[in-house]
Amino acid sequence: MKTKEYISQNKEKFLNELFELLKIESVSADPKFKNEVDKASDFIVAKLKLLGLDNVEKIKTKGHPIVYGEKILNPNYKTILVYGHYDVQPADPYELWDTPPFHPQIKNNKIYARGSSDDKGQMYMHLKAYESLKETVRIDFNIKFLIEGEEECGSDNLENFVLNNKEKLKTDIIVISDTSIINNDTPSITVGLRGLTYLEVELTGPNRDLHSGTYGGAVDNPINVLCKMIASLKDDKGIIQIPNFYDDVKSFSKKEREAISKAPFNLLEFKNKIEINDVFGEEDFSTIERIGIRPTLDVNGIWGGYINEGAKTVLPSKAFAKISMRLVPNQKSKKITKLFINHMKKICPTTSKVQIKEHHGGEPVNVSTDTVAYKAAAAAFRKVWGKEPLPTFDGGSIPIVSLFKSELNVDSILMGFGLDEDAIHSPNESFGLYNFYKGIETISVFYRNLSGNVK
Amino acid sequence: MKTKEYISQNKEKFLNELFELLKIESVSADPKFKNEVDKASDFIVAKLKLLGLDNVEKIKTKGHPIVYGEKILNPNYKTILVYGHYDVQPADPYELWDTPPFHPQIKNNKIYARGSSDDKGQMYMHLKAYESLKETVRIDFNIKFLIEGEEECGSDNLENFVLNNKEKLKTDIIVISDTSIINNDTPSITVGLRGLTYLEVELTGPNRDLHSGTYGGAVDNPINVLCKMIASLKDDKGIIQIPNFYDDVKSFSKKEREAISKAPFNLLEFKNKIEINDVFGEEDFSTIERIGIRPTLDVNGIWGGYINEGAKTVLPSKAFAKISMRLVPNQKSKKITKLFINHMKKICPTTSKVQIKEHHGGEPVNVSTDTVAYKAAAAAFRKVWGKEPLPTFDGGSIPIVSLFKSELNVDSILMGFGLDEDAIHSPNESFGLYNFYKGIETISVFYRNLSGNVK
Numbered sequence: 001m002k003t004k005e006y007i008s009q010n011k012e013k014f015l016n017e018l019f020e021l022l023k024i025e026s027v028s029a030d031p032k033f034k035n036e037v038d039k040a041s042d043f044i045v046a047k048l049k050l051l052g053l054d055n056v057e058k059i060k061t062k063g064h065p066i067v068y069g070e071k072i073l074n075p076n077y078k079t080i081l082v083y084g085h086y087d088v089q090p091a092d093p094y095e096l097w098d099t100p101p102f103h104p105q106i107k108n109n110k111i112y113a114r115g116s117s118d119d120k121g122q123m124y125m126h127l128k129a130y131e132s133l134k135e136t137v138r139i140d141f142n143i144k145f146l147i148e149g150e151e152e153c154g155s156d157n158l159e160n161f162v163l164n165n166k167e168k169l170k171t172d173i174i175v176i177s178d179t180s181i182i183n184n185d186t187p188s189i190t191v192g193l194r195g196l197t198y199l200e201v202e203l204t205g206p207n208r209d210l211h212s213g214t215y216g217g218a219v220d221n222p223i224n225v226l227c228k229m230i231a232s233l234k235d236d237k238g239i240i241q242i243p244n245f246y247d248d249v250k251s252f253s254k255k256e257r258e259a260i261s262k263a264p265f266n267l268l269e270f271k272n273k274i275e276i277n278d279v280f281g282e283e284d285f286s287t288i289e290r291i292g293i294r295p296t297l298d299v300n301g302i303w304g305g306y307i308n309e310g311a312k313t314v315l316p317s318k319a320f321a322k323i324s325m326r327l328v329p330n331q332k333s334k335k336i337t338k339l340f341i342n343h344m345k346k347i348c349p350t351t352s353k354v355q356i357k358e359h360h361g362g363e364p365v366n367v368s369t370d371t372v373a374y375k376a377a378a379a380a381f382r383k384v385w386g387k388e389p390l391p392t393f394d395g396g397s398i399p400i401v402s403l404f405k406s407e408l409n410v411d412s413i414l415m416g417f418g419l420d421e422d423a424i425h426s427p428n429e430s431f432g433l434y435n436f437y438k439g440i441e442t443i444s445v446f447y448r449n450l451s452g453n454v455k
Numbered sequence: 456m457k458t459k460e461y462i463s464q465n466k467e468k469f470l471n472e473l474f475e476l477l478k479i480e481s482v483s484a485d486p487k488f489k490n491e492v493d494k495a496s497d498f499i500v501a502k503l504k505l506l507g508l509d510n511v512e513k514i515k516t517k518g519h520p521i522v523y524g525e526k527i528l529n530p531n532y533k534t535i536l537v538y539g540h541y542d543v544q545p546a547d548p549y550e551l552w553d554t555p556p557f558h559p560q561i562k563n564n565k566i567y568a569r570g571s572s573d574d575k576g577q578m579y580m581h582l583k584a585y586e587s588l589k590e591t592v593r594i595d596f597n598i599k600f601l602i603e604g605e606e607e608c609g610s611d612n613l614e615n616f617v618l619n620n621k622e623k624l625k626t627d628i629i630v631i632s633d634t635s636i637i638n639n640d641t642p643s644i645t646v647g648l649r650g651l652t653y654l655e656v657e658l659t660g661p662n663r664d665l666h667s668g669t670y671g672g673a674v675d676n677p678i679n680v681l682c683k684m685i686a687s688l689k690d691d692k693g694i695i696q697i698p699n700f701y702d703d704v705k706s707f708s709k710k711e712r713e714a715i716s717k718a719p720f721n722l723l724e725f726k727n728k729i730e731i732n733d734v735f736g737e738e739d740f741s742t743i744e745r746i747g748i749r750p751t752l753d754v755n756g757i758w759g760g761y762i763n764e765g766a767k768t769v770l771p772s773k774a775f776a777k778i779s780m781r782l783v784p785n786q787k788s789k790k791i792t793k794l795f796i797n798h799m800k801k802i803c804p805t806t807s808k809v810q811i812k813e814h815h816g817g818e819p820v821n822v823s824t825d826t827v828a829y830k831a832a833a834a835a836f837r838k839v840w841g842k843e844p845l846p847t848f849d850g851g852s853i854p855i856v857s858l859f860k861s862e863l864n865v866d867s868i869l870m871g872f873g874l875d876e877d878a879i880h881s882p883n884e885s886f887g888l889y890n891f892y893k894g895i896e897t898i899s900v901f902y903r904n905l906s907g908n909v910k
Contacts, residue, residue: 311653
């Protein structure tokens with residue numbers, strides 16, 4: 001039987017297995033789901049064993065377990081490492097889901113459930129692609145599965161595991177399916193991910209909340225001050241005003257920028273979908289470029305003073321903001337963090353005090369299109385989708401990718417099959433059945449494209 | 456017996472009565488205290504009856520009751536109307552109180568309890584001053600008590616009551632004890648109160664929360680936009696940038712400003728007490744002037760995006776701010792509200808939408824020092840405190856005062872006995888025993904100064 005035929009005949013079985021996994025409430029960020037996260041790791045362990053893998057392990061960490069399994073058929077074969085995650089984002093707010101987040105259902109040819117796309121659905125395609133090959137062809141590549149349970153809460157323990165297990169994780173190729181394609185008519189391969197620096201600013205004015213009548217006008221208000229500081233971080237052209245912020249930003253040639261703008265994009269549709277009248281971003285760059293190849297500065301949260309119903313005339317003691325910057329090659333998260341902190345301290349007026357706390361960060365990623373792995377992926381898309389995949393820049397971040405590069409010295413191939421409409425991290429997350437099955441087929445061809453080649 | 460002697464002999468009785476009132480949890484803003492607010496109104500009704508007043512009524516409103524009582528001894532006598540309130544601010548946060556807010560206690564010669572100063576303690580002095588006169592002299596003035604239960608939540612129903620009962624409330628003098636003196640060595644009479652305009656701004660960017668990776672850099676972030684709008688409302692010299700904002704602001708002559716700056720004020724002490732390194736306010740004005748005779752713009756609250764523990768990379772749909780402006784003569788609350796709304800709409804970029812909701816406002820007040828009432832009050836201070844009281848400008852607002860002026864055509868005399876250290880509206884509110892008893896004495900002299908004078 002041909003591999004494609006096997007996939008076609010096992011559609012229902014594959015889907016039922018995925019549904020089982022989607023029913024497990026493996027929310028890694030919330031301690032009350034700890035047992036469910038554990039259950040999901042057991043599910044992966046069992047499935048890897050069923051695939052006939054060796055050294056299948058549930059590795060305990062300070063947080064949630066890492067699942068590992070491998071099949072080394074011949075040390076001379078190429079080795080493919082599959083990275084993915086079985087944990088999911090919190091499903092809150094539950095009331096905005098049309099169907100319960102952990103009761104997967106099919107509607108309009110899509111699987112609706114938390115994690116259906118990110119990343120249970122996409123990760124599970126790899127297990128099923130391997131199974132499909134195993135049942136239909138002689139496999140002549142080695143495989144390693146590294147499936148973690150903390151991607152949605154910082155991958156802290158995975159970092160340690162990678163640092164301490166470089167030999168075990170030795171590989172020729174790393175493949176990750178945790179990104180999107182442009183649309184089902186336009187396959188694409190992600191070649192850029194942005195890095196991240198995430199900080200929390202605490203601004204203190206007076207030592208206690210004051211009456212805005214008795215003090216207002218004479219004492220600098222920390223909310224007003226924080227607003228002023230934040231406003232000054234970008235000019236009217238959308239250019240970030242932190243000195244040296246752009247020093248290391250990779251510039252793209254005219255030809256490269258032309259290639260980027262080949263991705264189909266309809267500005268009117270983009271604006272209409274999120275109901276805005278105008279986009280805004282760095283002058284002289286297109287929307288695709290602003291998201292893909294330019295750094296950002298966004299306030300992700302702000303609070304201070306009286307925020308309940310009604311009116312309270314308080315001149316507050318403190319104001320807070322969570323601010324993140326998306327970074328692009330060749331910016332370094334630590335360096336940008338330092339520039340930000342120094343700049344905020346410098347612009348804080350003498351009426352106030354500023355304290356800044358660091359949250360997790362991550363480095364930007366740039367994947368070369370000139371590698372064996374990229375070529376194998378592109379060829380797989382050509383064969384299965386009948387089209388040359390476009391290289392695209394995704395604005396998001398997968399911090400572990402840069403660690404794989406720096407510690408294992410291997411580029412990751414970002415071969416995702418999601419769509420923008422999947423609403424990952426939001427209510428009513430979904431994953432198209434077309435994408436699920438087509439993904440399994442594409443991955444099986446990708447594996448085959450890398451096989452048969454002894455070193 | 457002399458009045459002063461009566462006060463001295465009844466110190467304990469007066470205090471016990473006040474303690475009874477302070478034990479009632481009459482928080483008007485919170486519906487769960489409705490019964491307690493009602494209980495406090497009954498307490499006032501009972502005490503007014505005990506004073507032998509006529510037409511004592513508990514007047515029902517859509518909110519909390521108004522208590523009224525009067526003694527018209529002779530239509531030719533001068534009539535004094537006492538306004539005060541028996542409701543209090545919420546006591547939250549309870550954990551910051553050293554002793555429970557509704558279990559009054561004496562420490563360091565101060566009464567500690569919510570409402571001890573604002574306004575139960577100060578209002579109750581008037582009842583005890585009247586009692587002290589009644590027991591010791593022949594009273595030859597008329598009195599009206601108007602004690603409400605909604606001062607801390609906007610006085611909405613009192614406004615209606617005043618509009619509909621102008622004849623009943625007809626008076627020669629209105630006296631209010633709900634303000635402070637400079638300190639116990641420096642008595643003062645408040646001659647200025649600021650008005651207020653309080654608004655809530657809702658800024659909308661995209662129609663839903665977006666992933667800051669997938670959209671960041673290309674979509675204007677409503678928090679960044681709101682910060683920019685707020686920052687632009689004041690320049691670096693502390694001058695409010697809303698066009699025509701200062702048009703009606705009363706300017707003071709050099710001589711008047713010199714008089715204002717006679718109030719004892721120590722800038723270092725002011726800064727140290729609230730632990731700030733520098734004050735900030737409108738250029739070319741002193742701290743006392745910035746609080747007393749100049750308008751302000753303060754953000755009282757701000758919120759938007761992710762404000763819980765940890766990091767979430769959201770580009771939010773909305774951002775909110777509560778913004779208030781303190782107004783000075785001759786600014787008009789409605790006009791300033793309109794200027795603010797128009798300006799915010801004008802500066803809102805095309806990427807976003809702004810909506811503005813009005814909370815309650817109030818007009819600024821300027822009390823003439825050239826009235827019979829002011830002179831009677833000043834004489835009372837001279838007699839009891841041995842010092843000429845200084846006219847002072849209080850930065851706060853008592854919106855009903857301007858209504859009394861416009862509807863009853865009577866100036867209010869603002870004869871308060873509180874101190875800055877009373878911490879009204881804050882945890883550990885207190886009122887000095889010295890101020891309580893000295894206040895009763897001063898008020899009794901003030902009443903006497905206005906008596907004996909047939910029209």
